[in-house]
Amino acid sequence: MMILQVEGVGKVFGGLQALSNVTFDLPKGQILGLIGPNGAGKTTLFNVINGVYAPNGGRVVFNGEDVTGSKTYHMAHRGLARTHQIVRPLNELSVRENVVVGACFGREGHNLGQAGEIADEVLAFVGLAARSDQLAGSLNVGQKKRLEMARALAARPYLLLLDEVLAGLNPSEISGMVEIVQKIRDRDVTIIMIEHVMHAVMNVSDRMIVLDYGQQIAEGTPEEVANDPKVIEAYLGDPELAERLMRDSDDE
Amino acid sequence: MNGIRKYLGLILAIFVVLAMAAWPMIDGKDITREVVFTMLLSVALASSLNILLGYTGYVSFGHVVFFGLGGYVGFYLMAVQDWSLWSAMVAGGLASAVLAFLLGKAILRLRGGYFALATIGINEAVRAFINNFDLFGGPVGMSLNFQVYQNYGGGAREALWMSFYVLIALTLLTVTVSYFVRSSKFGLGLLAIREDEDAAEVMGVIAPNAKTWAYVLSAVFPGILGVLFFFKNGNIEPAPAFRLHLSIEMIVMVMLGGQGTVLGPILGGAGYQRLRGFLLTNPLFKNIQLAVAGVLLLVIVLFVPAGVVGWVRQRFPKLRRILQ
Numbered sequence: 298m299m300i301l302q303v304e305g306v307g308k309v310f311g312g313l314q315a316l317s318n319v320t321f322d323l324p325k326g327q328i329l330g331l332i333g334p335n336g337a338g339k340t341t342l343f344n345v346i347n348g349v350y351a352p353n354g355g356r357v358v359f360n361g362e363d364v365t366g367s368k369t370y371h372m373a374h375r376g377l378a379r380t381h382q383i384v385r386p387l388n389e390l391s392v393r394e395n396v397v398v399g400a401c402f403g404r405e406g407h408n409l410g411q412a413g414e415i416a417d418e419v420l421a422f423v424g425l426a427a428r429s430d431q432l433a434g435s436l437n438v439g440q441k442k443r444l445e446m447a448r449a450l451a452a453r454p455y456l457l458l459l460d461e462v463l464a465g466l467n468p469s470e471i472s473g474m475v476e477i478v479q480k481i482r483d484r485d486v487t488i489i490m491i492e493h494v495m496h497a498v499m500n501v502s503d504r505m506i507v508l509d510y511g512q513q514i515a516e517g518t519p520e521e522v523a524n525d526p527k528v529i530e531a532y533l534g535d536p537e538l539a540e541r542l543m544r545d546s547d548d549e
Numbered sequence: 550m551n552g553i554r555k556y557l558g559l560i561l562a563i564f565v566v567l568a569m570a571a572w573p574m575i576d577g578k579d580i581t582r583e584v585v586f587t588m589l590l591s592v593a594l595a596s597s598l599n600i601l602l603g604y605t606g607y608v609s610f611g612h613v614v615f616f617g618l619g620g621y622v623g624f625y626l627m628a629v630q631d632w633s634l635w636s637a638m639v640a641g642g643l644a645s646a647v648l649a650f651l652l653g654k655a656i657l658r659l660r661g662g663y664f665a666l667a668t669i670g671i672n673e674a675v676r677a678f679i680n681n682f683d684l685f686g687g688p689v690g691m692s693l694n695f696q697v698y699q700n701y702g703g704g705a706r707e708a709l710w711m712s713f714y715v716l717i718a719l720t721l722l723t724v725t726v727s728y729f730v731r732s733s734k735f736g737l738g739l740l741a742i743r744e745d746e747d748a749a750e751v752m753g754v755i756a757p758n759a760k761t762w763a764y765v766l767s768a769v770f771p772g773i774l775g776v777l778f779f780f781k782n783g784n785i786e787p788a789p790a791f792r793l794h795l796s797i798e799m800i801v802m803v804m805l806g807g808q809g810t811v812l813g814p815i816l817g818g819a820g821y822q823r824l825r826g827f828l829l830t831n832p833l834f835k836n837i838q839l840a841v842a843g844v845l846l847l848v849i850v851l852f853v854p855a856g857v858v859g860w861v862r863q864r865f866p867k868l869r870r871i872l873q
Contacts (some may be wrong), residue, residue, distance in 0.1 A: 347751065373753030381751075387744035398741045401734050402753030446764050448752060496577075 300325045300359075300456050300487045306355035308511075308512070315341045316511045322447070323456075327459035328488045329403055329500030330477070330519070332495070334531055337508040339491045340382055343458050345381050346489075348372045376404040380445035380457065382461045388434030395433050395444055395452045396420055403452020415451050423447045423477055439470045446477065451488075457481065459490040463497055471497055498524065505508070507531065550562030559728045562811050566592065566724055569819060579706075582713050584826060586781075593720040593820035594795075596727045596811075601767040602800065605760060606743030607657070608665045611672030612771065614647040617790035618675060619772025620779040621685055622740060622774035627780065634701065634715075637860055638776045645772025646765050646842045647775055650706040653761035660746070669793070675790035690786035712781040719777065723770045728811045730766065731873060739763050743809070779822035798825075801846045807856030811873045816857060821845075859861055 301323040310315040316338045326379060331339050344350045346357055351366035355549070358364065359375060367375075378399070387395050393416050400419075402414035404532055407415060420426045423443040429437065442462050449457055459478070463471050475497050480487055482501075492498035499519040507515040507522055509531040515522050522528055553560070569589060573582035598612050623641030623688050626632040632640070656667040698708035730736045738759045742751035752758050779785040798821065804815025821842075828838040851861050860871050 349747075369750045370753050370755045373751065379751060381748070385745050386742055387746040387748065389744055390740060394737065398737055398749070398754070399752050401737060402741075402749075403752075409737070412734075416646075452753065487646075534829075 298325050299323060300360060301489075302356075303342075303346070304356045304358070306342070306345055306352045306357065310354050310520055314511050316345065316508075317353070319508070319511075319513050320355075320459055321513070321516065322486060323457075323489065325483070325487055326485055327503040328490065328501050330505040331491045331508065331523075332493070332498060332505060333508035333514075336510075337531075338500075341511075342508070343379060343460055343489075343491065346372075347377055347458060350404055358421055370402070373403055373452060374406070376453075376455035377458070378449035378452045378456075379458035380442070380449050380460055384438070384441040384445055386433035386436065386441050386444055386490040388432065390433055390445060390522040391430050392425060392433050392436065393417070393420065393429040393495055394465060395548040396447045398449035399448035400453075403454065406455050412451070415445075415453075418532055419447045419451045422450070422480070424464065424473070438465050440506055442466065442474070443477075446474075448487075450481065454486060456489070457485045458490060459492075461491055461493065463492055463494040475501055496518070554870070557871050558732075558811055559725065561871055562728060562873075563721060565812070565815055565819075566720050570720075573713070579709070582710070583665065586713055586716060587826075588819045588822045589716050589720045590778065590848045591799075591802055591822045592815050593723040593818075594771055594799050595806070595814035595818035596720075596723045597767045597770040598731055598799045599767075599803050599808060599810075599814040600727060600739075601763055601805050603813070604739040604743065605763045606730065607760065607764075608661075609668045609764075609767075610797055610800070611668035611670070611793070612767070613793065613796040614668075614672040614675050614767040615771040615793060616778070617647065617672075617679075617787075617796070618648055618775070619645040620775025620785055620790050621679060622772075623776030624691055624693070624779045624785045625685055627697065627776075628693050634776070634780055637780070638773045641776035642769045642773040645768040649765045649768035650761060653764040656857070657757065657760045657764060671855075672791055672793060672796065676787050679790070679834075686785075687698050688787060690735070690784055690790075692800070692813060693780070695783075709761045709781060712777060715777055716774075719770065719774060724811065724815060726766065726770075727814075728764075728873070731811050735762070740809070762797070778827040782835040797846075798842055801842050801849075804846060804849045804856055806853075807858030807860070810856070810858045810862070813834055813856050813858040820857075824854075 299322050303321050304321055306316055306319045319342060333339055345352045348367045348369040356363055356365050396416035396419055397412045400407050400415040410464055420429050423446050425443050425447060436444060446462060465473055466474060471494060490498060502519055505519055505522045506513060507528050514527045514531060515525045573585050601607050601609055602707055618642035619640040622644040623637035626640055651672060656664060659667055679685055698705050701711045710734045738754040741754050742756050742759060746756055802817040802821045803814050807813025807822055825838055828834040828841055834841060855863060858872055862872050
């Protein structure tokens with residue numbers, strides 16, 4: 298059963314082809330890693346999937362339903378949640394209220410009472426329970442990333458889009474976050490994650506897609522992708538140089 | 550016990566309004582009643598505006614358009630069509646609500662300063678329209694036949710007292726609505742829009758609808774109050790009905806008391822009117838009272854952007870349950 302099908306999606310900004318002919322299927326329950334150099338179109342792809350932008354071509358099918366060009370709030374009601382690369386906390390609301398918003402207006406559309414219970418549960422899950430009455434604006438970056446995650450989870454989504462949740466975190470925060478991501482997958486939530494922290498994304502992903510200049514240049518298991526010359530070229534510029542570097546490091 | 554604690558914020562707000570309202574009833578003087586009438590009117594207008602400005606984060610500089618339009622529609626029905634005050638108030642509120650609904654669909658997609666500018670334009674446009682609209686008396690306006698007041702207690706003085714009681718009821722209603730909006734799921738969606746509209750939409754808040762309903766709610770009560778105000782006034786003209794600086798004073802009241810809180814606009818509205826009353830009777834300030842309002846707004850925005858109630862809430866987190 299496919300939770301998401303992206304068929305030939307393209308997006309143009311002015312003269313810039315941000316995405317061209319991106320196509321993939323995502324089966325339920327998997328973690329899909331989305332990698333690529335800066336400016337490759339990863340966040341744009343997220344924005345097309347969750348309705349921030351309508352694509353210039355192609356189709357997005359979510360849970361068997363054609364959702365191309367749907368509004369973001371309708372995507373949220375259908376069971377899609379996301380986090381933002383640059384965190385967007387509702388600063389003047391408490392941490393708990395932030396998460397209650399997610400539960401109230403997400404897929405299950407709870408009333409305030411039930412949403413409060415879900416918020417407490419989710420905040421405990423991401424390790425923010427102690428901060429629930431604090432204003433969201435007063436959290437540090439690591440905590441704000443957890444808050445983004447908690448808000449998205451409170452919506453009880455079928456599919457979760459994680460946009461660089463590990464960026465800017467220190468190594469111990471990263472391992473804590475990776476653990477959370479794995480636990481979310483165990484709850485049967487399908488995940489697409491954009492990530493630059495390679496060892497982490499290689500570890501948790503079932504499958505990966507590599508974007509470069511809006512093109513899908515590789516797809517497969519983490520091992521296949523890591524050894525693909527096109528991917529190495531996209532990241533390092535010259536595959537032979539990369540090989541030499543690897544050989545040199547083996548020699549040492 | 551738990552029930553009472555849950556509604557402590559509402560109880561306090563109602564208590565403050567009733568305390569103001571009791572003052573002229575105790576001393577029985579007409580002058581006190583007039584002072585408190587303007588105070589309560591300000592409280593109700595500021596609380597209405599707060600639903601849009603404080604909860605949703607959209608600054609409406611032309612909110613007086615709803616006061617004026619509601620007043621005009623109701624006044625026309627009373628003066629020309631012989632409607633009672635009660636049905637005229639309902640009609641005035643509805644007229645403002647319809648205008649807000651239509652405007653909301655059109656201009657609430659604008660953000661920040663552009664929305665504020667559009668609201669000013671609308672106020673001026675409606676004023677210009679009424680000025681040339683013969684059915685509503687054009688630039689001369691309309692007057693009520695004095696006989697009308699016979700139906701409301703027997704004479705002009707009784708009608709004035711009755712208007713005062715009606716205003717108390719309307720103020721209590723506005724404050725209660727404001728409280729229940731603030732503590733509802735709908736209100737939470739508005740707060741989310743205020744903080745970050747795009748993030749709110751990603752979380753599933755249907756922002757275009759929520760904003761429109763907030764705008765409608767914040768327009769209904771000014772419309773009803775406009776009918777009551779001009780009924781008591783006895784005549785209506787375009788200039789006093791669409792006074793742009795009343796809009797600005799409403800913003801000062803909300804900011805002074807604390808935007809986004811239930812109690813803030815109550816204290817702000819009452820406090821600002823007391824201050825204005827003092828300035829108007831003071832020989833030094835009587836000509837520059839609006840300048841004082843401007844300076845006051847500047848000082849608040851620069852130094853206490855959260856307003857009085859917001860400041861107290863920040864300083865004393867324990868009081869947050871009561872000061873909502």
